[in-house]
Amino acid sequence: MSLMSKLLTSALIATVALSANTEVNNKVLLNYIERNVVKNPQVEVKGIKILEKRELKDLPGWDIYLTSMHLVYHKKNIDAPEMIFVKDGLATSHLVNIKTGRDYRNEIKPTVPASMYNDAHLLFGNKDAKHKLLVFSDPECPFCRDVVPGIMKAAKENPQQIALYYYHLPLLRIHPVSGTLTRIMHVAQSEGKKDVVQKMYTLKINPRETDTKKIIAAVKKQTGYDITEDKIKSDEVTKALEADAKAAGRMMVTGTPTVYVDGKWDKMRNGYKKFIKN
Template identity: 75%
Template sequence: MSLMSKLLTSTVIVTIALSANAQVDNKALLKYIKRNIVKNPQVEVKGIKVLEKKTHKDIPGWDVYLTSMQLKYQNKDIDAPEMIFVNKDGLATGHLVNLKTGRDYRNEIKPTVPNEMYDDAHLLMGNKNAKHKILVFSDPMCPFCRDVVPEILTSAKKNPNLMAVYYYHLPLMRIHPVSGSLTRIMHVAQKEGKTDVVEKMYSLKIDPRETNKKKIIAAVKKHTGYDITEAKINAKEVTDAMKADEKAAGRMMVSGTPTVYIDGQWDKMRDGYKKLK
């Protein structure tokens, strides 16, 4: 069970107060969160911030509020994302499901990428002034990432003025613990300008359960020619960068890899880069 599932519970449809112009204010959302989402008495709800309000063509009449809840749990401050669907009558729910198709629209909507996420530290391929911006959350050991991400990187290398790729690490540690060390190595290599190492990591053959850093470093050196020390990948700067990427994934409501955005919007099919002109 994840930390978020320990803190929160799913919700049913409830009524919240709307303003005269059918808008939801933070006070109403905060009351909704306290009554229907955060049921753990050990969790203090300190506030809520609306990051963005969206609509979806398949659910007319509903507004989608993408929010960040400010929580306190075991003396730790936590920013937790939450999606809330609200209609003109003041009905609110965290899940809106199409009974015919089974589609949960919570899985169909993601936030728009904020401009500050397109920073130089995450620019991996292409020119920052390229016509299109592609943002990727990825894990080099994820089979789906291995199918998709290398092609995106190759396309950006071939068309640097058309597309720029901004890369965020999201190692899926429970599935393949080796990714913890691999993503740290990738971060250092990218910072040193060795983007080829990042690319080659997607074809590295290694036991996904490997946790011995010496063995991991040796395998990376053999495969890519890149030599790095344990001290470098254990550095505080690297740890902070990994935490920052994890926080960014939470901000963007990313739940798996690869998650791809093109020009700020979620590319669910992960192939939109092929249509860029």
């Protein structure tokens, strides 16, 4: 069970009544969260922040609030994302089409804040390029291996058109080796050796390998990049990857690859192709 599952309990089709004339604000949503979303008595809800208000043409009359909950769990502060659908005095965290089973919660992600387009995450392209792509990825994810190399190539070859910002999201339960690989990738990128990041997408290694020395040796043999175990286990690297994980939570990202084009979630992951010159 994930930490988020421990913190929250949301009913898929439960709709909670608000006063029809209630103005939706932080206080109203906080009350809803306390009563209907956070069910773990060990979790204290300290506050909620509305990050964004959205609408979907398929859901006329519904306002969609993308929020960040400030929680305390075992004396640890946690900022957890939550999506709330509101219409005519009703509120729910999931809105499901009964005929199709479509959960509209899965159709929406927040807009990328400007702060996430920073130099530390710029992988390829110029930061003043006409279009910004942002990717959450794991080099061992098969879908990432199909999609992300093409995005990298496009940004490298069209630097005035595309700036690619890269965030690590290793899926450790599926391929534990990514924990060490992403550390190596972070250091390589910070040293300006960005091609090492690209080469990780063709690395041949057991996805369940956890021996750091063996992983470093495989990377050196296949990419030519040599690095020490102490360097990838530094506090700076740990904090950077924790920040990436926090960014994924802020953006309600749970899988890879997740791609954004000019701030908007690109569900099909191919929107960048229209920026490539033929």
